[in-house]
Amino acid sequence: MELRTEESGEVLTLSPRGRIDHTNCDQFLAAIQPHVDRCGGAGVQLVFDLSELEYISSAGLRCFLMAAKQVKPRGGTVAVAAMNPIVHEIFEISRFHLVFPIFATVSEALEQLSRQAPTQGRS
Amino acid sequence: MRARFWGTRGSIPAALTSKDLRRKLVQVLETALARGLSSAAEIDDFIDRELTFSSSHTFGGNSPCVELLADGAGFLVCDMGSGARAFGNHVMAHRGQAPPVINIFMSHLHLDHIMGFPFFAPAHEPSMQIRIHGCHDSLEHAFRLQQSGPLFPVPFSRLSARVEFVHLIPGEWFQVGGVQVQPMLQHHSGDSYGYRFEQDGRSVVYSTDSEHKLADPAETAAFVEFFRDADLVIFDAMYSLLEAISVKEDWGHSSNVVAVELAQLSRVKHLCLFHHEPANDDEQIAAILRDAIRLEQLTRTDHAVKISAAWDGLEIDV
Numbered sequence: 532m533e534l535r536t537e538e539s540g541e542v543l544t545l546s547p548r549g550r551i552d553h554t555n556c557d558q559f560l561a562a563i564q565p566h567v568d569r570c571g572g573a574g575v576q577l578v579f580d581l582s583e584l585e586y587i588s589s590a591g592l593r594c595f596l597m598a599a600k601q602v603k604p605r606g607g608t609v610a611v612a613a614m615n616p617i618v619h620e621i622f623e624i625s626r627f628h629l630v631f632p633i634f635a636t637v638s639e640a641l642e643q644l645s646r647q648a649p650t651q652g653r654s
Numbered sequence: 655m656r657a658r659f660w661g662t663r664g665s666i667p668a669a670l671t672s673k674d675l676r677r678k679l680v681q682v683l684e685t686a687l688a689r690g691l692s693s694a695a696e697i698d699d700f701i702d703r704e705l706t707f708s709s710s711h712t713f714g715g716n717s718p719c720v721e722l723l724a725d726g727a728g729f730l731v732c733d734m735g736s737g738a739r740a741f742g743n744h745v746m747a748h749r750g751q752a753p754p755v756i757n758i759f760m761s762h763l764h765l766d767h768i769m770g771f772p773f774f775a776p777a778h779e780p781s782m783q784i785r786i787h788g789c790h791d792s793l794e795h796a797f798r799l800q801q802s803g804p805l806f807p808v809p810f811s812r813l814s815a816r817v818e819f820v821h822l823i824p825g826e827w828f829q830v831g832g833v834q835v836q837p838m839l840q841h842h843s844g845d846s847y848g849y850r851f852e853q854d855g856r857s858v859v860y861s862t863d864s865e866h867k868l869a870d871p872a873e874t875a876a877f878v879e880f881f882r883d884a885d886l887v888i889f890d891a892m893y894s895l896l897e898a899i900s901v902k903e904d905w906g907h908s909s910n911v912v913a914v915e916l917a918q919l920s921r922v923k924h925l926c927l928f929h930h931e932p933a934n935d936d937e938q939i940a941a942i943l944r945d946a947i948r949l950e951q952l953t954r955t956d957h958a959v960k961i962s963a964a965w966d967g968l969e970i971d972v
Binding site for chain 1: 867868869871874894895896897899900909910911912915945948949952953
């Protein structure tokens with residue numbers, strides 16, 4: 532699956548395209564892992580730009596949770612932005628809106644996360 | 655075939671409290687006051703048409719026990735949770751002159767699934783014959799242990815009915831009267847087993863206490879095949895997806911989200927959410943059902959899945 536990356540200051544934006552489900556969740560996880568490894572302790576925050584994501588299944592949502600479980604203990608934040616209405620409802624039905632900051636646009640997410648600094652890893 | 659639910663709660667029975675009942679009464683009366691009901695018929699109509707399920711009913715609180723009515727199969731039931739007490743009373747009232755064999759299929763041996771057996775009236779009746787089917791090697795041991803000191807005052811050996819234990823092999827078909835039954839290993843502490851029942855082209859799958867992570871394609875494919883084209887799948891949807899894959903991961907249960915996904919992949923006709931979290935009240939269970947229905951609508955392709963949530967007393971025809 533396609534995954535675009537973009538850096539803006541200390542915020543890394545990952546933009547998956549298409550669908551994330553049980554058929555390709557392993558590929559998605561492998562694709563984001565090098566970026567997740569950089570986040571949190573190194574001062575880099577993570578935003579998932581979901582504007583080109585058509586659908587996500589439970590297996591795909593699990594990938595997001597795995598990313599958050601790695602980044603949060605390092606003091607970082609994982610946010611999601613620009614979801615289409617279907618993906619947004621899936622997030623809410625799955626109760627994922629309780630653990631992920633959700634932004635209507637990527638620029639809002641970038642603005643918010645740029646103000647935050649990881650609580651660890653800074654001298 | 656018909657599925658009749660005698661117990662639908664997971665982990666432990668959960669009784670309706672006075673506080674719960676009062677809340678329902680207040681909701682009903684607030685709505686009724688505005689209607690100005692003046693007859694019994696109007697009241698019945700009001701209850702049936704204008705009240706939410708959680709106001710006018712309760713999902714109930716007995717732990718798992720699901721009867722399957724099928725031609726030529728005698729009494730056929732999945733699990734002996736606390737719902738088995740009411741099921742047993744039903745059997746005694748409808749046994750007829752020549753009581754048929756009672757065929758029990760055990761998903762697993764955790765307490766919530768066997769706790770009703772000591773109170774199962776047919777087990778204390780000399781004319782009854784009971785066959786307990788399951789895949790666990792410790793099947794008979796668990797039943798005998800439950801009814802031994804200090805856990806219970808009446809030992810298993812004193813039961814009057816003829817009780818036999820039948821060991822099944824996962825993946826192999828077994829015949830009970832006119833019904834074909836196939837067990838399948840599921841992911842749960844100490845293992846659990848789902849059962850697929852087939853008769854005359856109709857199929858019902860009982861799959862409770864089964865954790866599905868959908869991360870292993872081969873495992874997902876196996877369950878899709880087990881559920882394939884079933885008329886009814888009774889599915890453990892105890893937790894939200896977030897709970898099931900975070901704080902309650904590896905607790906051996908699934909979610910309404912995974913239930914819908916598997917039902918869609920398998921082209922199931924009717925999905926019935928089951929094994930309700932005992933901490934959830936009727937409104938919370940109703941919300942889980944609404945979410946499942948909405949998810950199916952959002953993600954439907956060419957096949958629609960009917961979705962319901964089991965309640966004690968529900969009957970579903972297939």
